[in-house]
Amino acid sequence: MEDKLYEFSEDEKACVIYQPKLPRYWFNYLWSEKGYCAQISQNGHGRSYYLNEKADMCMLNNNDARYVYIRDDESMQSWNIGAAPLNEEVENFKCTHHLGYTELSSQVDQITSFWCLYVPKDAYHEVWRIRIKNESQRTRKLSVFEATSFELEGFSYPRYYENYRCMETHFDRDLNGIYCSSDHPFAPHKRYNAFLASSEPVFAFDGDLSKFCGGVGTITKLDASAYALFQRPDIVVKGLDCSNSEAALFVLGAVLQHKIVLAPGESKEIYMVMGVSESVEEAISVGRQYKEKKAVEDSLQKAIAYNVDKYSSLILETPDAKVNHIMKEWIKKQVDCCIVGKKGVRDNLQIAVGLLNYRQEKAKEEILECLRHQFQNGHAVLTWYPYDDTRYSDQPFWIIWAVCELLKETGDLSLLEQKISWQDGGQATVMEHLRAAVSCLIRDKGKHGLVKIYFADWNDALNITTDPEAESVMLSEQFCMALLEMEALMHYIGNEEYAVFLRQEYEKLAQAINTYAWDGKWYMRALSQVENIGSKDSDGSKIYLNAQTWAVLAEIVPPERMADVVASVDGMEGDFGFPLNMPAYEKYSPNVGRMSGMLPGLFENGGVYCHATSFKIFMDCKLGRANKAIRTLKKIMPDSEQNPSSNSGAEPYVFTNCYATHPGYYGKSYWSWTTGTSAWALRSIYEGIMGLQRTYEGLRIAPCFPSDWNEATVVRHFRDADYRICIHNPMHLEQGVAHILMDGQEITGNILPDMQDNKVHDVQVTLCGK
CATH class of the missing domain: 2.70.98.40 (Glycoside hydrolase, family 65, N-terminal domain)
Structure with missing residues (x-):
C-alpha cells in the first residue's frame, strides 16, 4: 500500500x-x-x-x-x-x-x-x-x-x-x-x-480535563484556565x-x-x-x-x-469508474447530510429537490418546513438556525421552484390546499404561499424592471452597499424560470386566468433583462446606479458565470445571442472548473461588497465555486452538450485528474464547496459535506445526463449522454413504482430521439406510464438520430 x-x-x-x-x-x-x-x-x-x-x-x-x-x-x-x-x-x-x-x-x-x-x-x-x-x-x-x-x-x-x-x-x-x-x-x-x-x-x-491533560496550554478560557491539550496528555x-x-x-x-x-x-x-x-x-x-x-x-x-x-431506491451504473465512485452512493449520503447540517430556506430547498430523487417523504417534509419560515409578504428568512432574517432577495424564487418540483414528483395536487404557517403568524394554503412569493418578486422590481438585490441574492458575498435600488440579473433570470414553472402548474390545474398573467410577467421581465442587462457578448450580473456589475466596462470583474447559465436555464436568450453566451461561458474554463467571476477583484470595492474584499481567487472572488459550476452543467444539458457536461462534472469532482486530493485536500468521496485559483492556495479546497454543490451535482447526473426528469404527467426520459458511453443504467423510484432504466447509445450521440420500450412494449413519446403499482418495470432506452 x-x-x-x-x-x-x-x-x-x-x-x-x-x-x-x-x-x-x-x-x-x-x-x-x-x-x-x-x-x-x-x-x-x-x-x-x-x-x-x-x-x-x-x-x-x-x-x-x-x-x-x-x-x-x-x-x-x-x-x-x-x-x-x-x-x-x-x-x-x-x-x-x-x-x-x-x-x-x-x-x-x-x-x-x-x-x-x-x-x-x-x-x-x-x-x-x-x-x-x-x-x-x-x-x-x-x-x-x-x-x-x-x-x-x-x-x-x-x-x-x-x-x-x-x-x-x-x-x-x-x-x-x-x-x-x-x-x-x-x-x-x-x-x-x-x-x-x-x-x-x-x-x-x-x-x-486539566487533571488528565495537564494545566498548561496555549489557549485559555474566560477565567484564564488552559484548554485541555490532548496532544500530549500528562496522564x-x-x-x-x-x-x-x-x-x-x-x-x-x-x-x-x-x-x-x-x-x-x-x-x-x-x-x-x-x-x-x-x-x-x-x-x-x-x-x-x-x-x-x-x-x-x-x-x-x-x-x-x-x-x-435509505439510499437503495436510486441506483446508478455507468462506464466511468470515477463517476461511479461518488455518484452511486456517496453523493446521496452527502445530500442527505446537508439536511442535518443546514437550516436555511435557500439551502434546504435546493437540497430537498435533490432528495426528491430518492427520499421523497423526507424531501416533502423539508420543503413544507421551509414554507413555515416564509413571511406573509412573500419573502423568507435566510436561516432559522441560527436565526437570520436579513433581507436576501432570492428566497421567494426557491420556494416557487421547489414546491413545483415537489408537485411534479408526487403528483399530489391536494398539497396545494394544505395549510402551512407563516413565519410572522397565521397560516395559509401552499397555493397562497406560492402566490405570495410571486407577488413579492414582482413588487421588488426596480427602475429597470428587474428584481432588486437587497443585501444579496444567491451570492451571499455580492453586497452592493452603494445602491439600495440595485437590481440582480441572476435573480431576475431565476424569476423568469419560476414564472414558467408556475404557468405550467396553472395550466395543469386549470387556472388559465392566472396562467395568462404569469406569461405576461415572464415576457415583460425577459424583455427587461435583454434590454438592460445585455453587455454585447454576455449578460451583466447586477445593475447599479454607481456601476453595473459584471460588465466589460466594470472595474475589476468583467463577467460572472451565473448570469450566463441562468439566462439559458430561464429560456430568455434570443437565438442570435446564444452563441455569444455559450462562448463567453466556455472562455471562463479553468483547470478545475469555472470561476464565479473573471478576473478576480484586486481590491475592495463598496460597489461589490464582501467578495471584493477577499484575496483574488479565494471563495466568491474568482474562486471555482462548485455550486455555480453545477448550474453550468445544467446549462450544458439543456443545450445538448453532454460531453461538456460530463467534462465539467468531472472537473469539480474531488480527486480530479488536474487537481488530485493530494493537492486539493478534498475527500475523494464527497463534493467540496470551492477550489481556490489564488497562486498561494491554488487548487486547494475549503469545506465539503454541507454544500449545495451536492444536490446540484446529484441532479446533474440523474436529471441532466441520465435525463430522468419529473413532470406532472409522469417521469420523462430525456438523456444528454456522453458520446463515448455505450450504455448506462439507473433505477428510479417514482410514484409507488420502480423503473429499471437502461440507456443504450449505439450511435454515440450526445442527444437524440429516445426509442423507449417498457416491459417489452413500445412507448409513444418520452414520458413513462405512471404505473403506481408497487412493481418493478424494465425500461430500455435507445438514443437514435434526430
Missing part, C-alpha cells in the same frame, strides 16, 4: 484510507433520525452534536475532542489507534469510512487495535466498539484511555449566562461512566446533558493513572481508563457510549443496552442496513 492514499470498496459503499496524515481531515458523518450527529475524521476525532426538530443545537465536545489512547504499562510506550493526536507512528493504518460506520485500525509493537464508531437509527448517542489484540508471544499489560471534552453549547442566552457556569461532571457507578449535567435556565430543551459510559469495569477516571505520556477527578465550571470532559492484561493471541473488546440525555437515569438505561457483544453487533448491523437501505 506504499503511497496509496485510498481506494473504494467494490460496492462503492466504503472508502478505505491508508494514510493517517492527509492534506486535511477527511470526515465521515453519521447521524440518527432523532438529530444526533457524529463527525469522524480519519484519525477518529470530530464534533458530536444534537440538533432537535426546532433546530436547537447542543454541541457535545469542544475542539472536536474524541480520542482513544493506548499505553503499554511496562514499556510506557503510548499511541493512538488513529495515529493522532499523539502523532506517534503506527503500522498497517486503515480507516474505513462506510455509509453506516467508520472503523480505524492500526498496529504498534504487535498490538493490533480496532475502533469502530456508529450511530444507531433512533438514537441520541454514538457507540464505540474497541478491540485490542495481542499479536506478540508474551503477556501484555495495557491501559486504554477513552477521552472526550464536554461543551454543551449552541443556544442563545443573555449576557453573563454562559453555559459553563451551570455544568459539572461526576462519575456514576450505575452508569459506569461520567455524566456531565447542565441546569441552564434558558436551555431550549432538556438534552443539555452529556455522558460517556463503558461496558467494562473502569479502573480510574477524570471529569476534570498518558508520564505513565500515570487517572486521578478520579470530578469538576464544575471549566475544562470539563470525560476520560475513562481501563486496565487490560492480554495473553499471547488474546483480544479484548470494550464498548463505549457517548451521547446526550434528559437525565442520568436515561443515560444509565442507554448504557445498559451496549454491555454485550451480541447487542452491539446487532445494533451495528441495523445501523448499516438502515444507512444502505
